[in-house]
Amino acid sequence: MPEHEIVGAEELKDTSDHDKIAIETSGAVGEVLLEVDHVTLRFGGVVALNDVNFDIRRGEILGLIGPNGAGKTTCFNAMTGVYTPTEGTIRFKDQEIAGTKPHRINHLGIARTFQNIRLFPEMSALENVMVGCDARHKTSVLGVLFRAYRVRPSEGELPKSGIRRSFAKVFGISRHTLEERAGRRRSMELLRFVGIADRAHEVARNLPYGYQRRLEIARALATEPELICLDEPAAGFNPAEKEDLMGLIRRIRDLGHTVLVIEHDMKLVLGVTDRIVVLEFGQKIAEGTPEEVARNPKVIAAYLGEPDDAA
Amino acid sequence: MSQILDSYRGLQLGNRWDRAPKWFRTVALLLVVAFAFYLPFLNILPFAYIRTDLNPTGSDWASVLFLIVVYMIAAVGLNVVIGFAGLLDLGYVGFYALGAYSVALFGSPSSPVVQALQSRFDLSEEWAVPFVMCIPIAIAMSLTAGVILGAPTLRLRGDYLAIVTLGFGEIIRITARNLDNVTGGAAGITQVPVPPGPEIDGRSFFNTIDAERWYWLALVILILIVWLASRLEHSRVGRAWLAIREDEDAAAVMGVAGFKFKLWAFAIGASVGGLAGLLFGSKQQYVEPNAFMLNLSFLFVAMVVIGGSGNIVGVLVGAFLLTYLPERFRELQEWRPFAFGLALVLVMVLRPQGLVPSRRRAAEIEDRRHEAEEAAADA
Numbered sequence: 001m002p003e004h005e006i007v008g009a010e011e012l013k014d015t016s017d018h019d020k021i022a023i024e025t026s027g028a029v030g031e032v033l034l035e036v037d038h039v040t041l042r043f044g045g046v047v048a049l050n051d052v053n054f055d056i057r058r059g060e061i062l063g064l065i066g067p068n069g070a071g072k073t074t075c076f077n078a079m080t081g082v083y084t085p086t087e088g089t090i091r092f093k094d095q096e097i098a099g100t101k102p103h104r105i106n107h108l109g110i111a112r113t114f115q116n117i118r119l120f121p122e123m124s125a126l127e128n129v130m131v132g133c134d135a136r137h138k139t140s141v142l143g144v145l146f147r148a149y150r151v152r153p154s155e156g157e158l159p160k161s162g163i164r165r166s167f168a169k170v171f172g173i174s175r176h177t178l179e180e181r182a183g184r185r186r187s188m189e190l191l192r193f194v195g196i197a198d199r200a201h202e203v204a205r206n207l208p209y210g211y212q213r214r215l216e217i218a219r220a221l222a223t224e225p226e227l228i229c230l231d232e233p234a235a236g237f238n239p240a241e242k243e244d245l246m247g248l249i250r251r252i253r254d255l256g257h258t259v260l261v262i263e264h265d266m267k268l269v270l271g272v273t274d275r276i277v278v279l280e281f282g283q284k285i286a287e288g289t290p291e292e293v294a295r296n297p298k299v300i301a302a303y304l305g306e307p308d309d310a311a
Numbered sequence: 312m313s314q315i316l317d318s319y320r321g322l323q324l325g326n327r328w329d330r331a332p333k334w335f336r337t338v339a340l341l342l343v344v345a346f347a348f349y350l351p352f353l354n355i356l357p358f359a360y361i362r363t364d365l366n367p368t369g370s371d372w373a374s375v376l377f378l379i380v381v382y383m384i385a386a387v388g389l390n391v392v393i394g395f396a397g398l399l400d401l402g403y404v405g406f407y408a409l410g411a412y413s414v415a416l417f418g419s420p421s422s423p424v425v426q427a428l429q430s431r432f433d434l435s436e437e438w439a440v441p442f443v444m445c446i447p448i449a450i451a452m453s454l455t456a457g458v459i460l461g462a463p464t465l466r467l468r469g470d471y472l473a474i475v476t477l478g479f480g481e482i483i484r485i486t487a488r489n490l491d492n493v494t495g496g497a498a499g500i501t502q503v504p505v506p507p508g509p510e511i512d513g514r515s516f517f518n519t520i521d522a523e524r525w526y527w528l529a530l531v532i533l534i535l536i537v538w539l540a541s542r543l544e545h546s547r548v549g550r551a552w553l554a555i556r557e558d559e560d561a562a563a564v565m566g567v568a569g570f571k572f573k574l575w576a577f578a579i580g581a582s583v584g585g586l587a588g589l590l591f592g593s594k595q596q597y598v599e600p601n602a603f604m605l606n607l608s609f610l611f612v613a614m615v616v617i618g619g620s621g622n623i624v625g626v627l628v629g630a631f632l633l634t635y636l637p638e639r640f641r642e643l644q645e646w647r648p649f650a651f652g653l654a655l656v657l658v659m660v661l662r663p664q665g666l667v668p669s670r671r672r673a674a675e676i677e678d679r680r681h682e683a684e685e686a687a688a689d690a
């Protein structure tokens with residue numbers, strides 16, 4: 001596949017088709033999806049997480065908030081296999097995942113974005129998302145080399161005319177080719193979904209900041225996660241962009257994903273989440289609906305004097 | 312020098328090539344391939360000046376071409392490891408030697424291994440494993456060595472791999488020299504088999520005189536390997552390697568099995584190196600440990616780096632220059648190390664991304680330079 005294929009005009013139209021990127025989920029809304037079970041995580045003397053305990057339920061948008069250094073990002077790292085909890089465990093769909101390798105956890109169905117953006121800087125936006133899509137693809141290295149696994153193509157997948165068409169009719173099309181095409185299409189769809197399809201073929205490092213943040217989300221969505229964890233997705237955004245992002249988070253949930261979001265902006269958190277967990281100094285100090293949390297004196301005390309948008 | 316480079320850059324050959332119509336690219340490619348096949352007979356002046364056998368002391372032109380192509384195969388294989396996956400392998404000669412020794416040990420009637428098999432199974436003294444069977448054996452041997460070497464070391468980060476592979480390259484050679492009753496020791500193994508073919512003029516098709524046939528065979532294999540390598544590059548595998556190179560932790564969180572893909576790169580590189588070694592050993596019909604000195608490893612790495620790590624065309628250019636130039640200018644023999652060192656320094660100073668760089672690799676090097684400058688400014 002040439003990496004610099006020009007986007008067709010039709011590809012640019014901003015009509016994301018939700019059916020094409022919605023994921024299949026295997027459980028009922030409201031059941032426990034992920035369980036953080038009395039997790040403690042120490043770095044030498046620093047206790048980053050202290051006996052933290054909470055659930056994420058399928059289909060909800062859960063907010064994780066707390067002052068700087070409260071341990072929110074560390075909590076993400078523990079959930080995605082970057083760190084192993086010192087004590088306690090984490091279960092995802094009733095399966096223990098504490099200590100599992102990051103890529104395996106991703107295959108189980110958890111994806112994340114990074115607080116300090118970590119895209120693949122020299123890949124185009126589209127390729128960044130395609131790496132995410134590859135997580136669900138089955139073609140092996142030998143499959144790529146020899147293309148021996150053939151699939152009988154449907155009418156729509158056949159080349160328009162000529163020898164190639166007859167060839168594909170007789171020998172089928174390799175699974176690699178079909179997956180590559182599907183990944184490309186889905187990636188484009190996802191870029192459109194997060195609203196950055198107009199610069200799909202630009203190298204990630206040249207994208208404006210807001211695009212990079214959205215690209216991180218698209219890349220995470222591409223791995224078809226049942227749970228997507230967003231680490232301060234609105235950091236550095238202006239109010240209008242934050243408003244947009246709230247809409248995006250809701251639409252992500254509508255696709256079938258469960259969302260866990262870390263955010264400092266109280267207005268955004270209270271506006272978009274179903275439930276909120278509050279951390280302070282590595283400990284959970286409150287949990288409940290946005291209204292409950294907003295009224296909680298401990299939370300008010302913890303946030304007193306905190307600037308809204310501390311980086 | 313840098314002016315030359317600038318005007319070369321101004322041509323934008325890479326972009327033009329990408330934008331050229333498909334029929335043009337196909338025709339151009341076919342012409343290049345056809346010309347490559349014709350090269351041994353090149354006799355039209357002034358082009359014939361590129362031949363290496365213009366004076367009586369020169370090397371046989373077709374044999375030089377053969378060696379160039381064998382080294383090109385090795386360089387394309389090493390490029391999978393260094394250029395695609397970003398792993399520094401300093402012991403590539405080890406796999407090359409394994410390939411050559413495999414075909415010698417199993418295919419030569421005078422090798423200790425074959426003789427042991429002969430007496431064990433009451434076989435005739437001429438019996439040996441047929442050449443065609445030696446190919447999978449050679450590939451399997453080098454691949455297995457690659458996996459055994461890679462499995463423990465690829466989990467480590469940083470420069471361990473370079474050190475371990477460096478040791479591996481030497482270990483293979485030293486083992487070959489010292490295991491007298493298996494490898495024939497320093498004396499090596501003779502009667503290495505050649506590919507089958509029709510007999511012409513009472514000689515077997517692949518013989519020591521008609522070197523151009525060897526060259527054509529190697530060329531066919533090279534084309535096949537280049538084709539497979541570019542398949543890898545433009546696929547999920549190539550993307551995974553690139554992602555690992557750019558940010559291994561982020562890639563892992565996105566579901567890229569880093570270790571698995573690195574091991575694949577290593578294994579693929581090893582098998583291609585083995586295949587190149589097999590061709591070399593078979594053409595020589597003689598294999599000995601001193602043909603696999605460590606500096607051959609460095610030569611392979613230099614081909615990849617000077618040519619343009621990550622770019623298959625670049626790597627082919629690198630392999631060509633580093634093999635051809637010393638042969639063409641044989642009379643300047645004693646200047647060879649000096650010229651080599653000078654060329655290396657010049658390329659690293661003027662064009663660190665290689666002569667024909669991969670666009671991405673060039674950008675990565677530029678990024679690192681900025682990072683280093685920022686770090687220096689911070690300090």
Ligand SMILES: Nc1ncnc2c1ncn2[C@@H]1O[C@H](COP(=O)(O)OP(=O)(O)OP(=O)(O)O)[C@@H](O)[C@H]1O
Binds near residue numbers: 046047048071073
């Ligand atoms: N790898 C590490 N080694 C040592 N200490 C760490 C490490 N990672 C995090 N910490 C410490 O753990 C604590 C929690 O950090 P964490 O990054 O989880 O906070 P946070 O809630 O995400 O804060 P912020 O809002 O600034 O992103 C901090 O005191 C931090 O210094």
Ligand SMILES: [Mg+2]
Binds near residue numbers: 072073074115
């Ligand atoms: Mg954080």
